[in-house]
Amino acid sequence: MEFLNELNEAQRAAATHVDGPMMVIAGAGSGKTRVLTYRIAYLIERGVDPFSILALTFTNKAAREMKERIGKVIGESEAKNIWMGTFHSVFARILRSEAERINYTRNFTIYDTADSRSLIKDIIKGLNLDDKVYKPASVQARISGAKNNLIDATGYADHPEIQSEDAQAGRPHIATIYQHYESRCFRAQAMDFDDLLFKMNILLRDFPDLLYKYQSKFAYLMVDEYQDTNFAQYLIIKQLAAQRENICVVGDDAQSIYGFRGANIENILNFKHDFKAVKTVKLEQNYRSTRAIVEAANSVIAHNKDQIPKSVWTENGDGRRIQINRHYTDNEEGRHVATRIFDMHHQQQVPFKDFAILYRTNAQSRAFEESLRKLNLPYRIYGGTSFYQRKEIKDLIAYFRLVANPRDDEAFKRVVNYPARGIGKSTMDKLIIEAGERNAALWDVVTDESMPPTTLSGAPLKKLRDFTNMIRRFMADMDRMAADELALEIAKHSGLVSELYRDKTPEGVARYDNIQELLNGVQAFAEQAREADPDARPTLGDFLLDVALLTDADQDDDDLNKVAMMTIHAAKGLEFKHVSIVGLEENLFPSQMAMQSRADLEEERRLFYVALTRAEETCALSFAQTRYRFGQVISAEPSRFIEEIDEQYVEYSNAKAAKPTPFAGGASFEQARKQWKQMPSAGGDTAKAFGRLADKAAPKPAAERPFQRSSTGGKLKRVDPIGDGGALPDLQEGTLVSHERFGKGKIVKLEGAAPNTKATVFFPEAGTKQLLLKFAKLTVIEE
């Protein structure tokens, strides 16, 4: 097994460990995936049956990659038999085959976050509770938290601590909502994401034969990213491993970033107590990054109190310091990052795929998207509003869902009147009330001939029945047709395709294309299944199971040479040669939600650690002093995390320092840092875009002032992102100007001295506005 020679001593010790519990503490970039891969290969070469290996990863992508890599070592045909996937997808598969034990159909629906929130909203309304007090999102979070800790609705109501928490928060009825939620999900034969873990636990708890079955089946367990498991996941693992104790967990407490989802670092700390004679291996040598990056990351994480002591080190070269860039606006930040990529690509032939832009929140992607597009740089955004969240896709999938499981109330409500069938709100309200009274699914109320709805009759009832009859026809075809065939049939005969085809606006065409793409996706899925097993008859239900747990990040990376943009969470486990971490501002990163508690702040810091350690060669940080948020310009201060980096690994690119050579340190540098710190910023308070003065803001030196084209047209004159007033010398009363939002207008009055000049402008389209030149992006229009 010569592949073992590619491993260092610690890695090899981990990869060749066969029986008994093992915990691998793997620092960032220490070759953990390689170890997991080779360990599986090693097991199989030693004669372990691939079918008896269960490897749980955090993302589908990680699972796929690992499978591929194992395939290269031991051959694809063996590799494909390994049980490998995310917790959710593996247990969804098991639940599907054991569904009847818990009185579910094997075609149960998986409710996504939106479905479950809409159901919760519904329940809150039905209980006549105030949705200002019972905010659906927080109720959902509360229920989710309970499920992750294996507390059901009854347990929730009986839990003194939880009850007093809710009472104190003024929301004593969450227990009731939870009870309804539970029964409504069951009524609809639906499980939410948390249920996949919760019900798996139920299976193992209530059916000893099943526990035994899966304990015997999975002789070897491996869990990646163990630090991110929550209690529900932990207990499944623990139970499955209880018999043979052949369990290997891999994790890094420093990279635990899913606390908000119930992940519990304790799981990693307690592993030693749960199993006896645990072999522990620490992987501390980093192969990924330069020394500057490794040390910078180390210096940051050292600020955390809670951690397992370990020292990540590298033999790699020093590399370039972490570059820090200050910007006046978020748009300028976008331009700068894009320009840097442009330059490096053209001057040093760096391929696009070597770049990544990482941010804290999805909303930040916009500025970068725009700038990259302007420079014609190819990019790909991972996550965010994924393909599967688009309205038209959800609509068609809702049809699929309904055909697979007609009791799926959320799907029913979504498409019963789309395309329009004359089934309006009042009809649906009656139906929903009646379903509630009978505790039956909407579908059952409509189709139960023996007990017709009492409040509905005549035309409305007929329309509803026409709809269910149509779905019934699809259902009848489910046995005859393969997934791809049926999908096409549904798309056509539901009227959805023709509805979209009629819409010739650019958006409509895009939607139509998306539907096409989804249908192609079903086809690809079916063909792949047939390829793997010629006798397989992939059903629409199989496809749904797959698609419900897919994320955008899992989409096929066919055309790969693109700049990658994603949240730091999504970047976990990935690496890039050149990384830009953007938006390093207080209240953004760290997030303002995390400012309250030390634990939350430490999680943010670990997130920053994860971000830094994605980089192989260079890492640039940036922040803006003003940023659009909620449609307002707000000012921001640099993130505390920047200062936490040991300064010998940092360079402040646009402070006026000479470019220091790596690690030169020295007085000139200190000075630059000081200078940079003293640079005036707009202060911490929110300043309205067109309102109050932010007198502390200093004008930018004219030489640095960039030009930019106004989006509303008008000939390019000059634009001033910070707007210091003096920048538009030929402004006077009567001048025609153009504003991004308000369109063209005429200056009526100018008052105040620069930089606080205020202009009164009359916009024919928007009325008279008072604008502070400092902030308003005005362009002079030449006659």
Added chain:
DNA sequence: TGGAATGATGTTTTT
């Protein structure tokens, strides 16, 4: 009943 227009409202991170 359906659609358009208007107004309130909210943003972490993900399976």
Added chain:
DNA sequence: CATCATTCCA
């Protein structure tokens, strides 16, 4: 600024 939800009118 977006999206959503509610409202209002045909």
